[in-house]
Amino acid sequence: MAVDVLIYPTTEKLSLEAADFIVKAANEAIADHGRFTLALSGGSTPRKLYGMLAGDPYKDQIDWSKVEIFWSDERCVPPTDAESNFQLAQEVMFSKLQIPAANIHRCPADEADRDAASLAYTQEMKRVFQTDGVPAFDLIQLGMGPEAHTCSLFPHQASLQEEVRLIMPVTVPKPPPPRLTFTPPLLNAARHVLFLVTGAEKAEALQAVLEGSYQPDEYPAQIVRPTNGHVTWMLDNAAAARLSQKEQER
Ligand SMILES: O=C(O)[C@H](O)[C@@H](O)[C@H](O)[C@H](O)COP(=O)(O)O
Secondary structure, eight states: OEEEEEEESHHHHHHHHHHHHHHHHHHHHHHHHHHEEEEEEEESTHHHHHHTSSSGGGGGOGGGGGEEESSSSSSSTTTSSTTHHHHHHHHHTTTGGGOOGGGGGOOOTTOOOOHHHHHHHHHHHHHHHHHHOOOOSSSSEEEOOOOOBBBBBBBBBBGGOOOSSSSHHHHEESSSOEEEEEOHHTTOSSEEEEEESSSGGHHHHHHHHHSSSOOHHHHOOGGGOOTOOOEEEEEEEHHHSSSSSSHHHH
16 A cells, blocks of 8 residues: 655645646546546535636546546435535535536435444445445545544544445544445555645544554554555645654654
């Protein structure tokens, strides 16, 4: 697994670089196998990035008809709810782009039976990837919380030990608690993972994740180690403040 750590002075600059990164990954994937499979995170960090991708010059740099979009986690709320990760992307990105509705694979986390919803989403994913195995996303974009959670994998939760299910229901400390999340096997099948992390409140956890010993039960973001993949961390100065000099020279 290759890891790059890239540090930027502002969220604006980080988002521009992330947009370039996604455009490049999309066009490489489309040239290689005819489509780009992308999983989006939730949270607030990627809002600016999503808006950039839906605007000039980026919106015309990807053939969106060849992009298949999923979510790496979703809150168990209606898709119109302000807390919905789908709603964020719908408002900021899809409302401005010509992406075929069939390419937008919303996670049905609002369904009452969360186990059935997890299975249905898994089956939809396998159908799109045309595989009975573990879908290998071209790119999974993730965030990280101040206690090193990522998607909805939180410290000391059983989801971190999941080895069979690809998507599972969880109840987490960050509101809203009920969610569906990608599990480690699905995350670690990815070709590329792009972490976007900003803010001083994440500096301590980031130092532990990137420079500390391997303790994924304490620092869940460490569990993301794609077997044949590449992980890129895009950080702002505040989030990277506690990293050693060697990390910042990468
Ligand atoms: O649904 C979610 O909340 C996200 O998937 C979550 O993992 C998020 O990426 C981190 O909590 C960082 O969130 P911020 O970008 O808001 O700091």
